[in-house]
Amino acid sequence: MPDYISLLTTHHNHPVSPPIAKLDNNILWYIFYLNAEMESWTTERMNPALLTLRYTSHVCRDWRSLVVESPSLWAGALNFNFLSQKRDEWRKEVVRRTGTAPLRIKSRGNHTALWAIDEFFRDFLKDNWNRLDNVDVFFGRECRVAVPGRWAILFHNPPAPSLRSFRFKWQTRPEEFYSPDFSLFMNTATSLRELSVLNMNLDLTALSVPNLRRLEITAACKTVDSFQNFALCAVVCVKNHV
Incomplete structure (x- = not known):
């Protein structure tokens, strides 16, 4: 199945590049970092940073590669209130993704x-x-x-x-x-x-x-x-x- 970004790049057999696809990985990474910021507990309770990262990694192959291979994103979003609601396998996977950050x-x-x-x-x-x-x-x-x-x-x-x-x-x-x-x-x-x-x-x-x-x-x-x-x-x- 084609991913979401791939679907956006074709229209009546003519290539169409969505604006976000023109951003380089450094800019994308910074956007993902801002979206996964835990500073505000009010925001964190409504939209846990870990859940934001997980959803972001499901958008397309390129985004998944960038998010999953960025240990600092996961290491900066360790909300144990959220992790306590998940399976032990997911908790261990999150820890693995933090690398050495x-x-x-x-x-x-x-x-x-x-x-x-x-x-x-x-x-x-x-x-x-x-x-x-x-x-x-x-x-x-x-x-x-x-x-x-x-x-x-x-x-x-x-x-x-x-x-x-x-x-x-x-x-x-x-x-x-x-x-x-x-x-x-x-x-x-x-x-x-x-x-x-x-x-x-x-x-x-x-x-x-x-x-x-x-x-x-x-x-x-x-x-x-x-x-x-x-x-x-x-x-x-x-x-x-x-």
Whole structure:
């Protein structure tokens, strides 16, 4: 069966080139990248970036080749809310398509869907730790099937070398990140530009984040009167509760 673009190129036996077929792959790739942007959670809930990529790859052979062979597109669209609704085979295929590209991960909501793939999600983070670029995860109060300590152990590791943004909101077990022995990223994250952690006990006097630009924490964190450790930080937000 001829693909969609091929059908558009013929009309009464006369070749017709649709305007989009005149775009080179660099421009097409950028359009696909913009369509698969996860920055707005409102948009992401309605039109998951992963679903957009999947539909785009079904338009024609050329588009499929460009999308499937672009690891950075898939690596930048890892919405685990959406992946939790899919079969394990599809999740593994999405991970395969990310190749070795830096990973951008998002999951949020006051629901239990993510816990359906809790082990897969945690194993994914552990296996791909050094590729993390942007992490934005929110566990609401209804996410109760937590294994105490397992997430805290994961984030006690040194951060990924290129981790730029880490947003982690946790409501399910407040004690999970309040152990006296817990320290986020072993208190050192030199590449981090944005840090937002709610319901996590941090000692800001010990935390080394020399390139941080934005900080959001809960009031329970051990703060200091002056933020001399955050000389480059343009925005500091302290919340009383989540």
